Amino acid sequence: MLENDLDLLRNAAILAGKIAMRFYQKNPTYWDKGDGQGPVSEADLEIDKMLFEYLSNARSNYGFLSEEAENNTYRNNVKNTFIIDPIDGTRSFLNGHENFATSIAVACNGIIQDAVVYLPAKDLLYDAKKGEGSRLNGVQIHAGKNTNINGARILASESQNNPKLWKNTPPPIERHFRSSLAYRLCLVAEGRFDGMMTLRPTWEWDVAAGHLICTEAGCEVKTQGGKDPQYNSEVPKINGMIAGNSILVDKLLGYIN
Numbered sequence: 001m002l003e004n005d006l007d008l009l010r011n012a013a014i015l016a017g018k019i020a021m022r023f024y025q026k027n028p029t030y031w032d033k034g035d036g037q038g039p040v041s042e043a044d045l046e047i048d049k050m051l052f053e054y055l056s057n058a059r060s061n062y063g064f065l066s067e068e069a070e071n072n073t074y075r076n077n078v079k080n081t082f083i084i085d086p087i088d089g090t091r092s093f094l095n096g097h098e099n100f101a102t103s104i105a106v107a108c109n110g111i112i113q114d115a116v117v118y119l120p121a122k123d124l125l126y127d128a129k130k131g132e133g134s135r136l137n138g139v140q141i142h143a144g145k146n147t148n149i150n151g152a153r154i155l156a157s158e159s160q161n162n163p164k165l166w167k168n169t170p171p172p173i174e175r176h177f178r179s180s181l182a183y184r185l186c187l188v189a190e191g192r193f194d195g196m197m198t199l200r201p202t203w204e205w206d207v208a209a210g211h212l213i214c215t216e217a218g219c220e221v222k223t224q225g226g227k228d229p230q231y232n233s234e235v236p237k238i239n240g241m242i243a244g245n246s247i248l249v250d251k252l253l254g255y256i257n
Helices: 005-023 042-058 073-077 088-095 181-189 204-218 246-255
Strands: 030-032 039-041 063-066 080-086 101-108 111-119 126-127 134-136 139-141 153-155 172-174 195-203 220-222 239-244
Touching: 005 042, 005 101, 005 111, 005 126, 030 134, 039 042, 039 063, 039 088, 039 111, 039 204, 039 246, 042 080, 042 101, 063 204, 080 088, 080 111, 080 181, 101 181, 101 195, 101 204, 111 153, 111 181, 111 204, 126 181, 126 204, 134 204, 181 195, 181 204, 181 239, 195 204, 204 239, 239 246
Parallel strands: 063 080, 153 172, 153 195
Antiparallel strands: 030 039, 080 101, 101 111, 111 126, 126 134, 134 139, 195 239, 220 239
16 A cells, blocks of 8 residues: 555556546547536546545545545545546547646645646646645646736636626736646646636636645645635635736736626
């Protein structure tokens, strides 16, 4: 049995990636979950089943919160919980694009302690342990230091241009997009973009692992209300998310309605 949670998460993510690549660009069966939740595929469910069995066998006293599993109330009564998205960016995965990821984190009393985001089609493995920094394929990574909001390269969906979200006008940023929220956070941690934001309620499994990878790389991560996100909540949603260096995050928060 692996004593280190981060080693366990890395192994689990690589196993998940092998399953994903069996289905990748092979027209897997999928269907819409309804209620605006988007698609789910047979690959998502096979990965979810494997992760539950693999992680539960290793840590039977941990809770389990996953996008593709029924809400398990046991997680509300334990200290540690796995927070999992089997495939973050399922639509991208189904379209044969590379920007999808398996996202796995461990929350202890609501605070993320260990995290892995793995993009198997790109062979990129981001990981972090609280207090020990963030890595990409084993090499330490650091967030960028740009504090100028004018032309800042921010990962965000087109919907963030909605004037109703802002006090006056949207911030003067240069908007970019990646389908996976976990990958967006990792790209900010890596310093390839200045920040990311999503100003709508976000499921915990979409951002839990990326959150720690971001903060351990030197970023600040806040809800759109300027608070520190908490995890393994009874209703597992975060009130939006903004990430980047602390000065840039404060400037973006200042624009929000």
